Amino acid sequence: MNAPVAPSRMNLPGSSHAASGNALELRGISKTFGALAAISDVTLSVKPGERRAVLGSNGAGKTTLFNCITGDFLPTAGLIRFFGEDVTVFPPYERIRRGLRRTYQISSLFSGLSVLDNVYLACRGVSRNRFSLIRPRADDALVNAAEMLVEAVHLTGEKDRLVGELAYGQQRQLEIALALSGAPRFVLFDEPAAGLSPTERRDLIHILTSLPSHIGYIIIEHDMDVALRVVESVTMMHNGRIFKEGRPEEIEDDPEVQELYLGGGHG
Amino acid sequence: MSVADHIPRLADRAEQRMWFERIPTRWWVVGLILLFLPVVANNFWLFQVMGWTFILGMIGLSLMFLAGYGGMVSLLQMSIAGMAGYMVAILGPSGVLNVSLGLSWWIVLPAAFLIAALFATIAGALAVRTEGIYTIMITLAIAAAFFYFTRQNYSVFNGYSGFNLVLPPQLFGVNWRDPVAFYYLTLASATLCYFAVVYIERSPFGLALQGVRDNPRRMAALGFHVTAHRVAAYALASIFASAGGILLVWQNAQIAPGTIGISSAIDILVVAVVGGMRRPLGPFIGAFIYVLLQVFSADILGFFGFSVDRFKLIIGIGFLAIVLFSPDGVLGLWDRWRAQLAARNAATTGDGA
Amino acid sequence: MDNFIKQYPYWSLTIIVLVAAFLWLVLAPWPPELAASWGRKQIFLNALLGGITLGALYFLVAAGFTLIFGLMRIVNLAHGSLFLIGGYLGYEIATASGSWLLAFPVVFIVVGLIGLLMQRFIFSKMEGEELRQTLVSIGLSIVFADLMLWWWGGQSYSILAPQFLQGPMELPLVSNFNAATGAVTWLRYPSVRIWILIAAIVIGIAMWLVLNRTALGTLIRAGVDDREMLAASGVRIQLVFLTVFGFGAGLAGIAGIIGATFQSLSPGEDTRFLLASLVVVIVGGMGSIVGAALGALIIGVAEQMGFVYAPTYSVVFTFLIMAAVLAFRPQGLLGMRR
Known part of the structure; x- marks a missing residue:
C-alpha cells in the first residue's frame, strides 16, 4: 500500500487480484429518497481492468449509483461486492482502503x-x-x-x-x-471532462488511456467523444434503471439510444 | 510552506544558514523581551498580567486548534481546563481536607491530564455527532451541564464553595507561586504548547484535520475516518487546555464552579476570536488584550466617565467590533495592514510584481 | 400507527405498558405501600404539573429559537437576552399601568421590534456566514446583559399575577383517597400556571395552524426544507425572514413576563433560558415546532421530577437525556437529517 508510485509513466502498482471474479458487482441495487426512487434494481458487473461508461440523461441516477458504490449513501436494497468482498454496508473509508477511488462532478x-x-x-x-x-x-x-x-x-x-x-x-x-493516489484498483470518474477546454480534454483522454491496465474504471460522461474513446463497454441508464448494455460502437449505432440521447445534439 | 518545505529550489541557500538564522528578527525581539521581562517588570505585571495572559492564551490555543484547523468551534475548552484544575485540587492537597486526597504531584499531574483528556474525548464524541454550527450549541450545553453539576455535587466537587489553598508543589525547592518563578513557569508552558501546535499543523494528523475542516466528505472518500479524527482532535486539544487549567488553579490557589461558568466559557471564545483563530499566535494576543482591559478597566472606564462595573460592556462592544469588521481578529488586521504597506512600498519603488 | 405496531411489536408493547402505568399513577389513588416508598401522591402530581407548566414556558422561548434557526440558520445566542428584556419591560409596564394583561401586547411589539432591528441591520448583512452570525449574537448577548444589569441592577424582580388568576384551582385529579371515610381530596394547583399552560397550548396550536394551513406557513416550511429553492422562487424572502425573527423575538419577550410571574427575574436568567432553549431544540429537533413542544415537555418534566426526587442530580437528568438523544438520534427526536 505504501509503495511509491511513478504516475508519470503510469505504472501504478496494483495488488494482484484474483484471476476469476469481478472487480465490482452490483446486484439489485435500489435507492429511494422518500417517495422518489433514484435508482431501482441495478445489476451490473465489471471485470478487473475493465473500463466502462455509464451514460444517461440528467436524473438517470448515475451519480446516485456512484454514491452507493462508494458508501456515501447506503442503498435501500441490494448487494455490492468489491473484488469478491461484500462491502454493501461498509463505511466509505473502508472501501477506499480496499482500492476503490472516485472523483467528484463538482471539484471536491x-x-x-x-x-x-x-x-x-x-x-x-x-x-x-x-x-x-x-x-x-x-x-x-x-x-x-x-x-x-x-x-x-x-x-x-x-x-x-x-x-x-x-x-x-x-x-x-x-x-x-x-483519485489515483495510493494503489487504486478501481476508479469511479464522475464527469471528469465537464467544463474543460478542448486541449484539456485531450490531456484527459491521454491520462485515462495511459492508466495501467489492471486499473478498471467506470466513467460518467456527457461528452461522447471522450466517453466512447476511453472505454470498452457502455451501460445506458434511464430513469434509474439499466436500459441497455453493449460495446461503444453498438451503443452508438443503436436506434433507440440515438433517439433518446444522441440525436438531441449533445455537446 | 508545504509538506516538503526544505527540498529543491530554496533548499541550497537556506541549508547553508543555521536554523536559528532563519528566524525573523521580530521573533528574536519578542523572545528576548519575554525572557528578560522580570528584570524590569514588577510582581503585579509578572504574576497577574503576564501569568494570566499565558494561561488564558493556552486555553484559547486549544480552542484555536479545534476551530482553526478542525473547523469545530468548541465552547467546551474552559470546562476541560476546569476539569484538570479540579482534579489537581481533588487528588492533591487543598484546604478542603475531607474531600482532597492529598496525593503527591507525580500522581496528581498525569492523572489530571488523563482525566481531562477522557472528559474531552467523551464530550467531543457527543459533539461531533453533528456538524458545523450545531457544535457551538452542543458544546455550550455540555459546558453548562458540567458547571451546574460541579455546583450541586458536594461529594467530589465540593459544590458551591469549591476548593481553596490549592498550591503548586515545592519542586526543586522553588516556590512556584513566587511571581518570578510563576512567570517563567507559565512562559515555558505557553511556549511549549505554542510550538507543539505549530509543529502539529504540518504533521499528517494536523494536515488531515485541516482536510476535515475543508471537506469532510472528501476526506472519507480518501480513506480517512473523519469522526475519529475529530474526536482525536478534542483529545489532543485537551492537553493545552489542561495545562492552562492547572496553572490557573495554582495562580488563584483555588477553584470553584464560578471558574468554569458560562461566561468564562464565552470569555475563551472572545479571547480566541479577538486575537484571531487562524494562527496559534492569535489566542495569546487576544488574551493579552483581554487581560489588559480587565486589569485596567477601572482606569479606562473612569477616563470615559463610566463606572468600573461596565467592564463587560467594553468587552462585548470590542468583541462585536472585531467580529463585524475583522472576522480574522487582530492578527487579521495586522495582516491587512502589512499587505497594504507592501502594496504601497511596491507602488513607490515601482518594483511591484 | 398500524404500521408502527406491525414494524416494532415489542417497542409498541413497551410503550403501551409505560403509558398505562403512567396513567394509573396519575389517575388512581395510590396504595399506602407506594406512598410509603415514593412519598405522597400529591408530591408526584405537583412535580408532574410543575414540569408540564415549566415545559410550557420553555416551549414559548424555544419555539422562536427553533423557527429562527430552522429558517435562517442563525443560532441566536442572544435569544435569552430577549427573554430577560421582555420580563423586565413587562415588570415596568405591569407596575406602571397596574395591568398584567396589557404588558403582553406591548412587550410582544417592543421585543419583536428589537428582533426585527437585529435581523434587518446585523444578521441580514452576513447571510450564510453562520459562525459570524453566532459570534455576533454572543457579542450582543454580552452587551444586552450588561446594559440590563446597569439599568435594573442585580436584585430580583417578580410580577404579581392579577387578582382573577391568584390562588389555587381544583383539578379533577385525585390527590388523596381516604379508604375509611371514602372521602376524595382533589388536587389543588395555582390557577395562573394552569391558565398559562392553556395559553401556551393555544399559541402552539395557532403556530402549527399558521405553518400548516396558510400561504405564509407554506413559504416558511419550504424555506426550512430548502432555502435555495425559496430564494430562487422570487419570493421576497427578506420579508419572511423579518416576520419570523420578529415573531420569535416577541414570543421570547412574552415568555419573559410569564417567567417573571412564575418565578422571578435577575441577571443570569437570560443564560438559563438560553440554555434551556438549546437543550430543548437539541432534544426535540432543530427547526421543528412540534419537536420544540415535545422537547420542552420532556426537559420541563425531567427537571422538576429530578428536583423533587433527586435534587443533587437534577442537572444530570437533563444532560443525560440530551446526551442520549445526541448519541442515538443526533438530529433530535423530530428533527430531519441534514
Whole structure:
C-alpha cells in the first residue's frame, strides 16, 4: 500500500487480484429518497481492468449509483461486492482502503491547503499512521509519491499554491491526481471532462488511456467523444434503471439510444 | 510552506544558514523581551498580567486548534481546563481536607491530564455527532451541564464553595507561586504548547484535520475516518487546555464552579476570536488584550466617565467590533495592514510584481 | 400507527405498558405501600404539573429559537437576552399601568421590534456566514446583559399575577383517597400556571395552524426544507425572514413576563433560558415546532421530577437525556437529517 508510485509513466502498482471474479458487482441495487426512487434494481458487473461508461440523461441516477458504490449513501436494497468482498454496508473509508477511488462532478478539494498537501493527504489516507504527529521528512516515501502524482497531472509548477486559488481546469486535474493516489484498483470518474477546454480534454483522454491496465474504471460522461474513446463497454441508464448494455460502437449505432440521447445534439 | 518545505529550489541557500538564522528578527525581539521581562517588570505585571495572559492564551490555543484547523468551534475548552484544575485540587492537597486526597504531584499531574483528556474525548464524541454550527450549541450545553453539576455535587466537587489553598508543589525547592518563578513557569508552558501546535499543523494528523475542516466528505472518500479524527482532535486539544487549567488553579490557589461558568466559557471564545483563530499566535494576543482591559478597566472606564462595573460592556462592544469588521481578529488586521504597506512600498519603488 | 405496531411489536408493547402505568399513577389513588416508598401522591402530581407548566414556558422561548434557526440558520445566542428584556419591560409596564394583561401586547411589539432591528441591520448583512452570525449574537448577548444589569441592577424582580388568576384551582385529579371515610381530596394547583399552560397550548396550536394551513406557513416550511429553492422562487424572502425573527423575538419577550410571574427575574436568567432553549431544540429537533413542544415537555418534566426526587442530580437528568438523544438520534427526536 505504501509503495511509491511513478504516475508519470503510469505504472501504478496494483495488488494482484484474483484471476476469476469481478472487480465490482452490483446486484439489485435500489435507492429511494422518500417517495422518489433514484435508482431501482441495478445489476451490473465489471471485470478487473475493465473500463466502462455509464451514460444517461440528467436524473438517470448515475451519480446516485456512484454514491452507493462508494458508501456515501447506503442503498435501500441490494448487494455490492468489491473484488469478491461484500462491502454493501461498509463505511466509505473502508472501501477506499480496499482500492476503490472516485472523483467528484463538482471539484471536491481542500481549498485551504496547498496542491501538494492535497495529494499528500490522498496518499496518506490509504496508508498507515494517519494519526501521526510527526512531520514527514523531506525524503518521506509518501511525499515523493505525492510529488510524482502532482507531476503526472502537470501541476508541479503550482504545487505550493493554495487549491482555492487554482484555475478550474487545474482543479479538475488535481481531482484526478487525488483519485489515483495510493494503489487504486478501481476508479469511479464522475464527469471528469465537464467544463474543460478542448486541449484539456485531450490531456484527459491521454491520462485515462495511459492508466495501467489492471486499473478498471467506470466513467460518467456527457461528452461522447471522450466517453466512447476511453472505454470498452457502455451501460445506458434511464430513469434509474439499466436500459441497455453493449460495446461503444453498438451503443452508438443503436436506434433507440440515438433517439433518446444522441440525436438531441449533445455537446 | 508545504509538506516538503526544505527540498529543491530554496533548499541550497537556506541549508547553508543555521536554523536559528532563519528566524525573523521580530521573533528574536519578542523572545528576548519575554525572557528578560522580570528584570524590569514588577510582581503585579509578572504574576497577574503576564501569568494570566499565558494561561488564558493556552486555553484559547486549544480552542484555536479545534476551530482553526478542525473547523469545530468548541465552547467546551474552559470546562476541560476546569476539569484538570479540579482534579489537581481533588487528588492533591487543598484546604478542603475531607474531600482532597492529598496525593503527591507525580500522581496528581498525569492523572489530571488523563482525566481531562477522557472528559474531552467523551464530550467531543457527543459533539461531533453533528456538524458545523450545531457544535457551538452542543458544546455550550455540555459546558453548562458540567458547571451546574460541579455546583450541586458536594461529594467530589465540593459544590458551591469549591476548593481553596490549592498550591503548586515545592519542586526543586522553588516556590512556584513566587511571581518570578510563576512567570517563567507559565512562559515555558505557553511556549511549549505554542510550538507543539505549530509543529502539529504540518504533521499528517494536523494536515488531515485541516482536510476535515475543508471537506469532510472528501476526506472519507480518501480513506480517512473523519469522526475519529475529530474526536482525536478534542483529545489532543485537551492537553493545552489542561495545562492552562492547572496553572490557573495554582495562580488563584483555588477553584470553584464560578471558574468554569458560562461566561468564562464565552470569555475563551472572545479571547480566541479577538486575537484571531487562524494562527496559534492569535489566542495569546487576544488574551493579552483581554487581560489588559480587565486589569485596567477601572482606569479606562473612569477616563470615559463610566463606572468600573461596565467592564463587560467594553468587552462585548470590542468583541462585536472585531467580529463585524475583522472576522480574522487582530492578527487579521495586522495582516491587512502589512499587505497594504507592501502594496504601497511596491507602488513607490515601482518594483511591484 | 398500524404500521408502527406491525414494524416494532415489542417497542409498541413497551410503550403501551409505560403509558398505562403512567396513567394509573396519575389517575388512581395510590396504595399506602407506594406512598410509603415514593412519598405522597400529591408530591408526584405537583412535580408532574410543575414540569408540564415549566415545559410550557420553555416551549414559548424555544419555539422562536427553533423557527429562527430552522429558517435562517442563525443560532441566536442572544435569544435569552430577549427573554430577560421582555420580563423586565413587562415588570415596568405591569407596575406602571397596574395591568398584567396589557404588558403582553406591548412587550410582544417592543421585543419583536428589537428582533426585527437585529435581523434587518446585523444578521441580514452576513447571510450564510453562520459562525459570524453566532459570534455576533454572543457579542450582543454580552452587551444586552450588561446594559440590563446597569439599568435594573442585580436584585430580583417578580410580577404579581392579577387578582382573577391568584390562588389555587381544583383539578379533577385525585390527590388523596381516604379508604375509611371514602372521602376524595382533589388536587389543588395555582390557577395562573394552569391558565398559562392553556395559553401556551393555544399559541402552539395557532403556530402549527399558521405553518400548516396558510400561504405564509407554506413559504416558511419550504424555506426550512430548502432555502435555495425559496430564494430562487422570487419570493421576497427578506420579508419572511423579518416576520419570523420578529415573531420569535416577541414570543421570547412574552415568555419573559410569564417567567417573571412564575418565578422571578435577575441577571443570569437570560443564560438559563438560553440554555434551556438549546437543550430543548437539541432534544426535540432543530427547526421543528412540534419537536420544540415535545422537547420542552420532556426537559420541563425531567427537571422538576429530578428536583423533587433527586435534587443533587437534577442537572444530570437533563444532560443525560440530551446526551442520549445526541448519541442515538443526533438530529433530535423530530428533527430531519441534514
